[in-house]
Amino acid sequence: MLDALTLNQNFYEHSHLYPAAKRFAQGIVVLAALSHGLGSGLILLLYQPSLAQLGLGILINAVSVVLGYYLWTYAIWKLDTYIAPPVPPYRELLIPVGFAYTPQVLNLLTVIPLFGRPITLVLAGWTLLGAIAAVRAGLNIGLAKATLLAGVGFTLVQVVLGLVQLGVQNWVI
Numbered sequence: 014m015l016d017a018l019t020l021n022q023n024f025y026e027h028s029h030l031y032p033a034a035k036r037f038a039q040g041i042v043v044l045a046a047l048s049h050g051l052g053s054g055l056i057l058l059l060y061q062p063s064l065a066q067l068g069l070g071i072l073i074n075a076v077s078v079v080l081g082y083y084l085w086t087y088a089i090w091k092l093d094t095y096i097a098p099p100v101p102p103y104r105e106l107l108i109p110v111g112f113a114y115t116p117q118v119l120n121l122l123t124v125i126p127l128f129g130r131p132i133t134l135v136l137a138g139w140t141l142l143g144a145i146a147a148v149r150a151g152l153n154i155g156l157a158k159a160t161l162l163a164g165v166g167f168t169l170v171q172v173v174l175g176l177v178q179l180g181v182q183n184w185v186i
Contacts, residue, residue, distance in 0.1 A: 014041070017115040020142055025150035029108045038111025042082045045117035050075030052121045053178060060182070070181045077177040078117070081170040086110045088166035089148055096162075101152065109151040113143030141167050 016024035028034050053074035057067055089110070090103045116139040123129045123136070141163060149159035 014112075014115050014118075017041075017112040017143060018139075020146045022146055022150060025109045025112065025146045028112055028147075029105050029151070034108050035111075038108045038114075041118065042079055042111050042114050045082075045114045045120060046075040046078035048118055048120040049078045052124045053181070055121075055124045057182070066184070070184075073181050074178060077174055081174055082111065082114060083107075084173065085144070085166040085170045088169055089144075089152075089162045092162050092165060093152055093154075096158070097154070106148070106151045109147030110144055113140055113147040115143065116140050137167075137171065 028038070031037075050071040054067060054071040057070045062070065086106050087103065090100060090106050093100045116136045119132075119136060123133045125132065144163040144167065145156070145159050148154070148163045149156060152159070152162075154162075
């Protein structure tokens with residue numbers, strides 16, 4: 014995880030070669046989802062939801078992170094297939110992008126009053142930088158192209174996650 018947090022390009026280039034890499038990358042995404050779900054749940058408590066609403070709100074927010082991971086990776090892969098085929102298999106990109114989600118494990122910290130929004134922005138930026146490093150290594154492309162691919166997918170995922178959070182909060186109110 015430290016290599017992913019420090020944006021170690023060598024780590025991202027070789028991450029798919031480690032036998033347990035897929036499991037670790039998926040574990041990081043699940044931890045990020047739990048962190049996001051629990052943080053969202055703490056915020057939902059302000060609206061005094063029923064226990065069912067709270068549980069469903071946490072579940073929806075957590076699942077949205079996992080789905081966002083697959084959507085982001087797919088968007089990156091699909092865009093690259095249009096720009097410069099041939100492209101490595103989609104599954105090979107899941108591992109480095111999964112490791113790029115490492116900063117999102119700290120998402121629970123976003124509930125800290127007054128610091129929540131700045132922490133959210135820092136974690137999002139850090140994740141984007143990790144994804145750029147992951148895409149650059151996973152697709153063996155230049156920095157500009159990796160930034161474009163990761164940035165387009167990042168924007169898409171941020172919009173979808175924001176809409177999901179807004180929908181859950183409006184549903185609970």
